[in-house]
Every structure is written in C-alpha cells, then in structure tokens.
Amino acid sequence: MKATIYDVAKAAGVSIATVSKVINHTGKISEATRIKVLETMKQLNYHPSVVASALTGKRTETLGLLVPDISNPFFSEMARTIEDRAHDRGMSVIMCSTDDQSEKERKYIELLQRKQVDGLIIASGFRDKSLLDELKRNKMPLAMLSFDDPSLDVTTVSVDDYKGGYDAASHLLSLGHRNIAIIGEDVHSSRMRTFGYRDAFEAFGVPLIEENMLRTTASLDNGAKCVKELLKREHPPTAIFACNDLIAIGAIQGARELGIQVPSDLSIVGFDNTILATTTVPALTTISQPIEEMGRKIVDVLIEEIHKRVVTRERVLFKPSLIIRGTTATFNGEIMEGSQARA
Known part of the structure; x- marks a missing residue:
C-alpha cells in the first residue's frame, strides 16, 4: 500500500501542514525538521503527485537540462553531477540532448514546458536566441552553463x-x-x-x-x-x-x-x-x-531563483587549471x- 502524506507526518512526528510546507518549499521550517521530513519520505518511499502539483500551479520539483551532446564526456559527467545535486535538494532532472540544432532546442523547450519543470539549465549553445527571450517573458527560472553572454539577463555558471x-x-x-x-x-x-x-x-x-x-x-x-x-x-x-x-x-x-x-x-x-x-x-x-563544483553551483543558484530568493542575476566564473x-x-x-x- 502506497504511503500517504498522513503516514509521513505521523512517522516524522510533525503535522501534515509541516510536511506540505517541506514539499512545496513554503513557510518557515528549521533545517533539522526539513531534513527529518525528507528522510522520512525517502524511508516510506513517498512521492508527491507531480501531476496534481502541476494542475494546481504548484512546483513539480523538476528541473530541465539541455545539453548539446550527451556522448561528450564533459556533458555526461556534468549531467551526473547536476542530477546528484538536484536529488540532494529534493528535485528530479529531465535531460534532453539537442545536437546543437535549433529545431531540437525549440522542440525540447516546448516539451519541458509541458512537463511543468520549475526551471531550466541550458548547457547548449542555443542557436535561436529568440527562444531565450520567450522563456524570460514567460518568467521561467533560467540558468546558463558554460555559456556567458553579457547581453542576456540570466544567471550563468562557466569556466574562464x-x-x-x-x-x-x-x-x-x-x-x-x-x-x-x-x-x-x-x-x-x-x-x-x-x-x-x-x-x-x-x-x-x-x-x-x-x-x-x-x-x-x-x-x-x-x-x-x-x-x-x-x-x-x-x-x-x-x-x-x-x-x-x-x-x-x-x-x-x-x-x-x-x-x-x-x-x-x-x-x-x-x-x-x-x-x-x-x-x-x-x-x-x-x-x-571544476565539473563537480560547477554542477552543484548551477543547481543551487537556479533553486534560489525558483524560490524567488534572488535579487540580482549571478555571473559565476570558475578558474581552470593546467x-x-x-x-x-x-x-x-x-x-x-x-x-x-x-x-
């Protein structure tokens, strides 16, 4: 029998309202309580209904990730780091490989929007800049990875x-x-x-x-x-x-x-x-x-934007090493x- 939110609240020793706040990232909850609830959810294999959340306008706890070529080890290693960090933060990742083609970029952007992702990480070169403008007009939380264009008012994480x-x-x-x-x-x-x-x-x-x-x-x-x-x-x-x-x-x-x-x-x-x-x-x-540091950073800054805790866009530049x-x-x-x- 599938666990319910009531089962989580009882096992964690908190109210149903507290569990709901942890799931939806609302209200003031101590970090210790948040971790306890998340661990209880994991132990009971409890998963909130993503479909229901999307229909009510709530967050789906998913991120979209666009990469140009997953066969390139840099992007496959980066995707793994992003997925791990997102999981640590209670979120899932939907990844799409664009092959640096404008048609695929638009197709996958539309797909991810239909999936009601909470935010997008774009590691693709993005041939069609009008897509980015469209995402910004739709107020989609957005972060660029390994691509820094000062003309774009978005958070970027890249190496020098x-x-x-x-x-x-x-x-x-x-x-x-x-x-x-x-x-x-x-x-x-x-x-x-x-x-x-x-x-x-x-x-x-x-x-x-x-x-x-x-x-x-x-x-x-x-x-x-x-x-x-x-x-x-x-x-x-x-x-x-x-x-x-x-x-x-x-x-x-x-x-x-x-x-x-x-x-x-x-x-x-x-x-x-x-x-x-x-x-x-x-x-x-x-x-x-620094693939791991870059992957963790971009997940963290995007989640901050999703939670509307960001005042200004970040431009994070990591140093390379020989x-x-x-x-x-x-x-x-x-x-x-x-x-x-x-x-």
Missing part, C-alpha cells in the same frame, strides 16, 4: 575559457614549440579559448600561423581527421591544442595511425579533464574544468616534414 586557452598555448610555447595548431568548435567556449591561444603567442613574441586554426565538431573521428590533415602538410605542427578532450583523444589516435608518437613527435593538450583524460595512453595533458600528464614534452628541435607523416 580565455584563461584556459591562454594557459594551454603558454604551456606548449614554454616547452619550446612554435608551430602549434588549435582544433576548436564553432561554439562560444571554443572561440574564447582561441582568443586566449592567440594572446599567448603575442605574449611570447611568436608569430601565429593562421592556417593552424581548424574548426570541427567534437568527436573522436573528427579529432583524428583534423590531426591527419595537419600532419600531412609540408611543415606540420609539433604541438596541438584541442579545445576539448574528445577531440584531443581523437587526435592522439589519428597521429598513432600515421606512425607519429605522442609526445616524442607531437605534443597534445586537451580541455575539460574528463575521465577520458586518464584512460588514454599516455594520459592526456589537459585544462581542467593538468600536466604524458602527452606533452619539450620540443627537441627537429622539424618533422610532412613526408614523414605520410610515410
């Missing part, structure tokens, strides 16, 4: 992509590399990382080779294709900065297929520090994003010819 790109390029330049390529995506975060990469060259007084700047979409295959294109040039790069770990691992695989050794022949730096970075051989030197592993080495002074890669 510019500094990450600067640190990645500076690391390779400090090792003596001068012919350094970058493989990025056509998204906001990659563009900021590229700006940092550019400015590192200027700081070191090293000319930038424009042909070394490639754009692709994040996948192992595309990372391999890009590195093969670069290594078959007459004067191939001695180092590569990939704007995410997925592309970086693909680049390592592509180099290996051409008989190019990492890091003795080619140094590679990634970005994200996902689980992939420690599973490849050699382990990947990469720029680390994690040096086995895919970068000092430049040995030997310039690899394109024919070597083609051999």
Whole structure:
C-alpha cells in the first residue's frame, strides 16, 4: 500500500501542514525538521503527485537540462553531477540532448514546458536566441552553463575559457614549440579559448600561423581527421591544442595511425579533464574544468531563483587549471616534414 502524506507526518512526528510546507518549499521550517521530513519520505518511499502539483500551479520539483551532446564526456559527467545535486535538494532532472540544432532546442523547450519543470539549465549553445527571450517573458527560472553572454539577463555558471586557452598555448610555447595548431568548435567556449591561444603567442613574441586554426565538431573521428590533415602538410605542427578532450583523444589516435608518437613527435593538450583524460595512453595533458563544483553551483543558484530568493542575476566564473600528464614534452628541435607523416 502506497504511503500517504498522513503516514509521513505521523512517522516524522510533525503535522501534515509541516510536511506540505517541506514539499512545496513554503513557510518557515528549521533545517533539522526539513531534513527529518525528507528522510522520512525517502524511508516510506513517498512521492508527491507531480501531476496534481502541476494542475494546481504548484512546483513539480523538476528541473530541465539541455545539453548539446550527451556522448561528450564533459556533458555526461556534468549531467551526473547536476542530477546528484538536484536529488540532494529534493528535485528530479529531465535531460534532453539537442545536437546543437535549433529545431531540437525549440522542440525540447516546448516539451519541458509541458512537463511543468520549475526551471531550466541550458548547457547548449542555443542557436535561436529568440527562444531565450520567450522563456524570460514567460518568467521561467533560467540558468546558463558554460555559456556567458553579457547581453542576456540570466544567471550563468562557466569556466574562464580565455584563461584556459591562454594557459594551454603558454604551456606548449614554454616547452619550446612554435608551430602549434588549435582544433576548436564553432561554439562560444571554443572561440574564447582561441582568443586566449592567440594572446599567448603575442605574449611570447611568436608569430601565429593562421592556417593552424581548424574548426570541427567534437568527436573522436573528427579529432583524428583534423590531426591527419595537419600532419600531412609540408611543415606540420609539433604541438596541438584541442579545445576539448574528445577531440584531443581523437587526435592522439589519428597521429598513432600515421606512425607519429605522442609526445616524442607531437605534443597534445586537451580541455575539460574528463575521465577520458586518464584512460588514454599516455594520459592526456589537459585544462581542467571544476565539473563537480560547477554542477552543484548551477543547481543551487537556479533553486534560489525558483524560490524567488534572488535579487540580482549571478555571473559565476570558475578558474581552470593546467593538468600536466604524458602527452606533452619539450620540443627537441627537429622539424618533422610532412613526408614523414605520410610515410
């Protein structure tokens, strides 16, 4: 027999009104009482009716999460952190993967609104900005992850992509590399990382080779294709900065297929520090994003907005850090010819 709100109140030793306040986040209740009621609900496997809450205009205790590609380890790890934090805060998460397509963005936004989600976390690049304006007009609590557009009056949680790109390029330049390529995506975060990469060259007084700047979409295959294109040039790069770990691992695989050794022949730096970075051989030197801290923070700030405890929008910027592993080495002074890669 399913537990009722009366069973929860009796087992927790509180009134039905108190249980209702905990469920609906209303009224003044001590943290100890709130935790006791939540634990009792869990023990009795009691779940408030989401449908009933939606019909009466109450919160459904659900968040919507839009990501561009769940196959990218960064977004899958971030989604797990967000789900865990939301669960700790008494909420569930509905996740949708948009593949960076405007049509899917609109479709999933409409779906999540029909599901009566209490708030949205958007980690997708969001091609159609009019959708964001529409959400704001509808007063939907909203937070952006890994995407910071000052023109949008929304809470954002992101990493300092510019500094990450600067640190990645500076690391390779400090090792003596001068012919350094970058493989990025056509998204906001990659563009900021590229700006940092550019400015590192200027700081070191090293000319930038424009042909070394490639754009692709994040996948192992595309990372391999890009590195093969670069290594078959007459004067191939001695180092590569990939704007995410997925592309970086693909680049390592592509180099290996051409008989190019990492890091003795080619140094590679990634970005994200996902689980992939420690599973490849050699382990990947990469720029680390504090995924757990970012995931917890965005859930917390969105819940504050849902509960209308927010006066001003937050712009939270986390610092990245360089994690040096086995895919970068000092430049040995030997310039690899394109024919070597083609051999």
